Amino acid sequence: MRRAPARILTGFLLALALGAVWWLWPRAQVNAVSWNAVLTPGTTSAVPPAARSLEGTVPDGLPTAPTASGAPSDAPLDLGALKRLFDYYLSTVGEQSVEAITLTLHNMLEQSLSPTQARAAKQLLGRYLTYKRELLPLEQQLSKIPAGPNTLRQRFEAMQALRAQYFSASEVQAMFGLEDAYDADALARLDIHNNPALTPAQKRSQLAALDAALPQQLREDREAPRAVIRLEESVASLRASGGGDDAVYRLRAQAFDTAAADRFADLEREEAQWKTRIENYLGTRAQLLGRLSNATASERQAAVAELQQTLFTEMERKRLAAYEP
Structure with a gap:
């Protein structure tokens, strides 16, 4: 799953950041999707395979078929879950076209929802x-707009106004309510921080009031990264004192649960495997460049590119620049 650990102006800034990536494509290309066709169940267009970057992940907001869940076929849709599902697949734009992602989503909705629900979705x-x-x-x-103390708030309010052109108030609340709560809280904290009329004690008091007013889910989300940091500090201390993988697993399972401990262990294994692959690549790269010391720069570059294509996927190759000398 693709979730940022920090939640400062999450919805607003993330929306603009994502918007600046694939919406740079010409409008005609985006509109190349035939909406009459893709809104019609049973389209004959072939559904493309999932993007490679999604391999090994589980879709956020995956809808449940009414026949499996016992919900009536005309039950209200979980709009928040649908938005998460949309964002999950739209995060792969660049690997896949907007049209391909749209067809994937429509196929999933048709398989998971009743005809009435699927059309609405x-x-x-x-x-x-x-x-x-x-x-x-x-x-x-x-x-x-010139940068100033109210610039972020102006942008936030402008984005809310844009949403109102496409979604009802209830849809906005269901799809963006939690993001907006994060953003409003962040803006309020920024206002307090930038207010020269407040003393340090007054700022602490007002920030404490914001903490107390946080919805439960926001409070839990804000605390979650801190809990992980504290846990990993304990893990580091345990390993420094000679604790092995079994002891680390028990510590993590006690702090969270066995499923989380499994995910931590899987992540550590993946990181160790990646580190080994990088070390092997850098060693092979150095040997290769040593043999090509008399070659031209373009020949050396082509040889390194061929080595990268042999050892790494397209997505992995994008990370290599951070490791190369």
Whole structure:
């Protein structure tokens, strides 16, 4: 799953950041999707395979078929879950086209929901795609505003106004309510920090009041990264004192649960394997360049590129620059 550990202006800044990536494509290319076709169940377009970067992950917000869940076929949709599902697949733009991702989502919705629900969900996706596309010109317009203490708030309010053009108030709350709560809290804290009329004691008092007013889910999300940091500090101390993998597993399982301990262990194994692969690559690269010491720069570059293609996937190759000398 793709979640940021920090939640400062999460929804707003992330939306604009994501909007600036694939919505840079020409409007005609984005509109190349035939919405009448993709909104019609049973489209004959072939559904593309999932992006490689999603391999080994579980979709956020995966809908449940009414026949399996016991929900009536016309039950209200979980709009928050649908948005997470949309974002999960849209995060792969660049690997796949918008049209391919749309077909993947529509196929999933048709398989998981009743015909009535699937059509409503696909209509929601169409509006969501249009909304995200319109974020780019909005950001271009807002970027011309001189930086000041109210700039972020102006952008936040402008984005809310744009949402209102595509979604009802209830849809906005269901899809963006938690993000907006994060953003509003961050803006309030920024206002307190930047207020020269407040003494340090007054600032601490007002910040404490914001802490107390946080919704439970936001409070838990804010505490979660701190809990992980504290746990990993304990893990480091345990390993320094001679604790092995079994002891570390028990510590993590006690702090969270066995499923989380399994994920930590899997991540450590993946990181160790990646480190070994990088070390092997750098060693082979050095030997290769040594043999090509008299070659031209373009020949050396081509040889390194061929080595990278042999050892790494396309997504992995994008990370290599951080490790090369």
